[in-house]
Amino acid sequence: MGKSIASRFENIDITRSVLRAVIINDDELTLEMDFCLEEAHPDYEAPGADEDCCFHPGLLKFAGISKLGLDRAENAGETKRRFAIQSFNIEGTKFDMACEWGDIHLQARSIRVLTE
Template sequence: MHDNHPSLSGFENVSLEDSYVLDMTVHPGVLTLKLDLLLWPGHPGYRAPLPGERACFRPATVVFTSLRELHWTGQGVVKAAIDASGTADFGSVDSLTTIEDRHRILGDWGEMIVQSDPPSLSVDPTPTT
């Protein structure tokens, strides 16, 4: 498998590797990742960073629906990091690979193997503070 998230519909011109995972929740049939997502030029929500900002970040949500199977290893290995503003994060999404209906999500917080519909990405147009 190779990191193929840029080929997923809606994941163009974003960097999961440079984003921050703020929360992960699992409910029957749904896996949700809350992110502070880095947008690249070319993404519809991109704007040049303001003075003092290092890049264009936006709150975003990745959702895996019709969840049929979930294996999560490495849980609890890494605790949330707290930044200077008091915001907690669990590191980044190091890779998101997809083969048919199986998705492998890897990060500091462990590894998830998910069988579901393709993930969707929604980006909040409000800048992250």
């Protein structure tokens, strides 16, 4: 049996992580992320001199979406390539996130957390 969603975020500081891109395909949504890894994470490396966190690329993939609400911020993407996260919640099949990019609310059959 696979890991729970919560355990997949073990040793990841999601509120210090950042969103890089939102990709929509048919009934799928992919969020490209830079996850902020904590020291106990197996992929952790000491941050560089100009970074305050060990960032590691990854994806949140949502499939079988039955409800989707995207409320993009007016200036999202004009000057930024990384968007700070203000709130993040996964509960069962529901997902909600507020960030500098905008607000994302959805319900999906499958929620996967992938690190590169």
